[in-house]
Amino acid sequence: MKVIIVGGGAGGISAASNIRKLDKNAEITVITRDNNVAYSPCAIPYVLSGKIKSFDDIIMKKPEDYKKKNIDVIIESEVTQLDSNNKTITYIKNGKTYKMNYDKLVLSTGGNSFVPPINGVDLDGVFHIRNISDGKKVQKWAKNAETAIVTGAGLIGIEIAYALKELNLNVTLTEMLPQIVPRSLDKDMADIITNYLKLEGINVFLGEPITALKGDEKVESACFGDGTCIAADMVILATGVKPELKLAEMAGCEIGRWAIIVDEKMQTSVSDIYAVGDCVESKDLILGSNTISHLGTTAVRQSKTVARSITGKKSKFKPVLNSMVSKVGKLEFGAVGYTTSFAQQNNIKPVVEKVEALTRARYYPNAKPMDIKIICDSNGKIIGCQIISEERVAERIDTMTLAITEGLTCFDLSNMEFSYAPTRTMVTDPLVIAVEEVSKKFN
Numbered sequence: 385m386k387v388i389i390v391g392g393g394a395g396g397i398s399a400a401s402n403i404r405k406l407d408k409n410a411e412i413t414v415i416t417r418d419n420n421v422a423y424s425p426c427a428i429p430y431v432l433s434g435k436i437k438s439f440d441d442i443i444m445k446k447p448e449d450y451k452k453k454n455i456d457v458i459i460e461s462e463v464t465q466l467d468s469n470n471k472t473i474t475y476i477k478n479g480k481t482y483k484m485n486y487d488k489l490v491l492s493t494g495g496n497s498f499v500p501p502i503n504g505v506d507l508d509g510v511f512h513i514r515n516i517s518d519g520k521k522v523q524k525w526a527k528n529a530e531t532a533i534v535t536g537a538g539l540i541g542i543e544i545a546y547a548l549k550e551l552n553l554n555v556t557l558t559e560m561l562p563q564i565v566p567r568s569l570d571k572d573m574a575d576i577i578t579n580y581l582k583l584e585g586i587n588v589f590l591g592e593p594i595t596a597l598k599g600d601e602k603v604e605s606a607c608f609g610d611g612t613c614i615a616a617d618m619v620i621l622a623t624g625v626k627p628e629l630k631l632a633e634m635a636g637c638e639i640g641r642w643a644i645i646v647d648e649k650m651q652t653s654v655s656d657i658y659a660v661g662d663c664v665e666s667k668d669l670i671l672g673s674n675t676i677s678h679l680g681t682t683a684v685r686q687s688k689t690v691a692r693s694i695t696g697k698k699s700k701f702k703p704v705l706n707s708m709v710s711k712v713g714k715l716e717f718g719a720v721g722y723t724t725s726f727a728q729q730n731n732i733k734p735v736v737e738k739v740e741a742l743t744r745a746r747y748y749p750n751a752k753p754m755d756i757k758i759i760c761d762s763n764g765k766i767i768g769c770q771i772i773s774e775e776r777v778a779e780r781i782d783t784m785t786l787a788i789t790e791g792l793t794c795f796d797l798s799n800m801e802f803s804y805a806p807t808r809t810m811v812t813d814p815l816v817i818a819v820e821e822v823s824k825k826f827n
């Protein structure tokens with residue numbers, strides 16, 4: 385069986401390794417435009433901040449390592465044609481054109497940074513970050529910069545803003561909506577992080593979109609809808625991801641509202657073409673509708689499903705809840721499932737409670753406050769959770785991901801057994817305190 389995978393990011397390279405685990409004989413070729421495979425874009429902010437020494441440290445494997453597994457990795461090559469009738473692809477490497485045929489094809493073409501249609505985005509000093517070479521450009525420019533604007537206050541925007549702050553730049557984080565992390569957090573929770581970022585010296589400018597970037601030879605300022613202009617030596621656009629769909633469209637794959645439509649086996653509408661990662665739509669676990677899940681975790685999970693599908697094993701990709709976690713400075717924050725406003729927009733009457741608990745027994749040194757928000761539907765079924773603290777957020781988000789996946793109610797969770805030692809948590813875990821509080825609203 386000849387398998388070609390287009391894209392060597394989280395989805396593509398993991399698909400190659402997973403197929404190899406299940407089929408020792410498959411001929412596997414990964415073709416990618418980048419000069420690296422198997423690196424973690426998620427780590428780019430930490431190289432920028434200097435926490436990780438070099439971009440080389442976030443490359444986990446080289447193409448030669450895959451050779452040992454009998455996986456052929458062709459880098460710096462663009463797949464330009466996909467003929468699904470004759471089952472061939474055409475790619476260009478060093479100006480030369482090559483053609484290959486496939487039995488099974490996996491599209492893991494990821495996405496490109498969404499660039500807002502405003503004047504000045506082509507100026508020198510304006511960047512977006514998607515891969516290591518983008519990161520290197522930002523790192524180089526930042527060495528001679530004093531001020532930076534990061535626009536788009538999702539996870540990536542916040543992490544990059546904080547990284548540039550750690551390089552002692554004067555940083556402004558801007559967001560057109562009235563809060564940061566709008567997709568995952570309610571405003572009151574997001575405001576806790578906004579206040580922390582301000583205390584750490586980051587200017588946060590909310591509620592106005594950038595309407596133009598100005599400068600002669602390079603960017604000098606960003607101007608907003610209300611007429612305000614802020615000076616900047618560099619601007620990072622962290623304004624989202626646009627799935628890369630060219631090859632899928634060429635092959636005639638069905639495209640949904642945002643990206644490629646796949647079934648639970650990660651198969652597209654065209655036979656023998658599969659797709660994974662940022663270029664596909666996933667099913668939302670709660671509503672069952674299509675959504676996007678631009679997360680490395682989703683791409684890697686999907687790569688396992690596609691490997692099983694291609695090698696003829698039972699496979700089913702589970703719907704997503706977009707469970708996420710991040711850390712800026714001392715503050716860890718995470719979320720899973722729906723925000724209050726997302727629930728309302730989807731005709732769910734949310735029942736919501738927010739509590740503040742502690743991460744260790746009250747008497748134990750260094751116990752940190754933990755803010756938890758629980759969102760239930762009108763039957764008490766948990767549909768969302770948001771947590772902010774200085775420690776131990778990720779594992780509680782994972783617990784809540786499991787709880788939502790299993791359809792648990794706040795009543796179920798209040799009776800669940802949790803581990804305890806004064807050094808690690810409270811005798812009644814903060815999650816139990818939160819679900820007990822929200823349960824009271826149903827009495």
Ligand SMILES: Cc1cc2nc3c(=O)[nH]c(=O)nc-3n(C[C@H](O)[C@H](O)[C@H](O)COP(=O)(O)OP(=O)(O)OC[C@H]3O[C@@H](n4cnc5c(N)ncnc54)[C@H](O)[C@@H]3O)c2cc1C
Binds near residue numbers: 390464513662663683
């Ligand atoms: C700064 C940053 C931080 C992040 N942090 C997190 C995090 O903390 N947690 C998390 O879960 N996720 C995080 N993500 C998201 C995560 O990295 C992505 O969801 C994941 O990389 C998607 O993998 P992918 O394989 O779908 O796409 P990509 O990794 O984008 O790979 C797609 C590849 O396909 C190649 N390609 C596209 N078209 C062609 C073509 N025609 N020919 C040849 N090659 C082609 C591209 O060049 C690229 O190499 C972060 C992303 C960024 C940028």
